[in-house]
Amino acid sequence: MDDWDVPGYTAVRELGAGAFGRVVLATRNADGRRVAVKCLTDAGHREEFAEEARLLEAVRSRHVVRLVEYIDHAGDVGSPAIVMELLSGRTLKEVLAARGALRPEAALMLFRAILRGLSDAHRAGVVHRDCKPSNVLIGERGSVTLVDFGVAGRVGEEAASIGTPAYMPPEQWQGMPASPAGDLYAATAVLFECLTGHRPYEGRYLMHLAAQHLHAPVPDEEVPEPLRHLIRWGLAKLPEDRPRDAADFLAETESAARRAYGRFWERKGRAAFADAPVRGRLRTRFFLNGHWALAA
Numbered sequence: 001m002d003d004w005d006v007p008g009y010t011a012v013r014e015l016g017a018g019a020f021g022r023v024v025l026a027t028r029n030a031d032g033r034r035v036a037v038k039c040l041t042d043a044g045h046r047e048e049f050a051e052e053a054r055l056l057e058a059v060r061s062r063h064v065v066r067l068v069e070y071i072d073h074a075g076d077v078g079s080p081a082i083v084m085e086l087l088s089g090r091t092l093k094e095v096l097a098a099r100g101a102l103r104p105e106a107a108l109m110l111f112r113a114i115l116r117g118l119s120d121a122h123r124a125g126v127v128h129r130d131c132k133p134s135n136v137l138i139g140e141r142g143s144v145t146l147v148d149f150g151v152a153g154r155v156g157e158e159a160a161s162i163g164t165p166a167y168m169p170p171e172q173w174q175g176m177p178a179s180p181a182g183d184l185y186a187a188t189a190v191l192f193e194c195l196t197g198h199r200p201y202e203g204r205y206l207m208h209l210a211a212q213h214l215h216a217p218v219p220d221e222e223v224p225e226p227l228r229h230l231i232r233w234g235l236a237k238l239p240e241d242r243p244r245d246a247a248d249f250l251a252e253t254e255s256a257a258r259r260a261y262g263r264f265w266e267r268k269g270r271a272a273f274a275d276a277p278v279r280g281r282l283r284t285r286f287f288l289n290g291h292w293a294l295a296a
C-alpha cells in the first residue's frame with residue numbers, strides 16, 4: 001500500500017472505505033498481532049475522528065469493536081489512525097445481499113446481540129447514531145459486533161442531522177440531540193430488514209424518505225404476526241413511545257421469541273445462522289457462497 005505510514009504497523013490489505021477514511025488490515029510489528037486500522041483520509045475531520053476513538057474507548061462490550069490504540073500523528077503526513085481489534089466474517093449487509101430475508105429466529109438472535117451492544121454503549125453514555133447492516137459484523141463463529149462510531153455522540157449532546165437516511169429516526173432528521181431511543185429505532189429498522197429482506201421505507205428521494213420516517217404508518221403487517229408489536233414499538237415516531245431503554249426492549253424481544261418460536265428458539269436461530277450444537281451434537285460449520293452450513 002503506497003501511502004501507508006502508520007508507525008509500528010504493516011499494512012496487509014484494505015478492508016473497507018468510507019466517506020472520510022478507509023479501514024486496513026494490518027499487523028503490529030512488535031508481536032505480529034493482526035488488527036484493523038481506520039485511517040483518516042479527510043484532514044478536515046480530525047477532531048471528529050479523535051472523538052470517535054474516545055467514544056469507542058468508553059464502551060466495553062462483547063458486541064462492540066474494541067479499541068487497541070489511537071495514534072494521533074501517523075508518519076510524516078501526521079494523519080491520525082484508530083487501531084481496533086480485527087473482526088473476521090462479513091457485514092450483515094453482505095449476508096442480507098446473499099441470502100435475502102433471514103428466518104425469524106435468526107433475525108431475533110441478531111437483534112438481541114445488537115440491542116446488547118447498544119445497551120452497553122448507552123450505559124457508557126454513548127449513542128451510536130448509525131446502526132445499519134453495514135455496521136454490524138458477523139463473525140465466523142456467529143459473533144455479532146457493532147462497528148463505526150464515526151457519527152456517534154454522547155447522550156443528550158447537540159447533534160447534526162447526519163446518519164444513514166434509510167435507518168434514521170424522525171428526531172435525527174430534525175437535528176434533535178442524540179438519544180438512546182434513536183438507536184432503538186435504527187436497530188428496529190435493521191430487524192425489519194432481516195425479517196423481510198428490505199428496508200421499512202423505500203423513498204427514492206431524500207425528502208420522500210424523510211416524510212415516510214416522519215409520517216408514514218409503520219409497515220408492521222409485513223413481518224410475522226407475533227413480532228409486529230416489536231416493530232411498532234421500536235419504530236414509533238415519538239421517542240417517548242419507544243421502549244424505555246435497550247434492556248426493556250431486550251426483555252420483550254426474548255419473551256416474544258419464546259412465545260412465538262418456543263423454548264428452543266435460540267437453538268433454531270443459531271442453527272439457521274451460524275454453527276450450533278444441534279440436538280446435543282457439536283457440528284462443524286463452514287461458510288460457502290455467503291451461506292452458513294453445517295457439516296454432519
Ligand SMILES: Nc1ncnc2c1ncn2[C@@H]1O[C@H](COP(=O)(O)OP(=O)(O)OP(=O)(O)O)[C@@H](O)[C@H]1O
Pocket residue numbers: 015016017018019020021022023036038065084085086087088091134135147148149150
Ligand atoms: N474492526 C474491524 N475488523 C474488520 N473489518 C472492519 C473493522 N472495522 C471496520 N471494518 C470494515 O470496514 C468497513 C468500513 O468501516 P467503518 O464503517 O468503520 O468505516 P467508515 O469509513 O466510517 O465507513 P462508512 O462511511 O461507510 O460508514 C466496514 O463495513 C467493515 O467491512
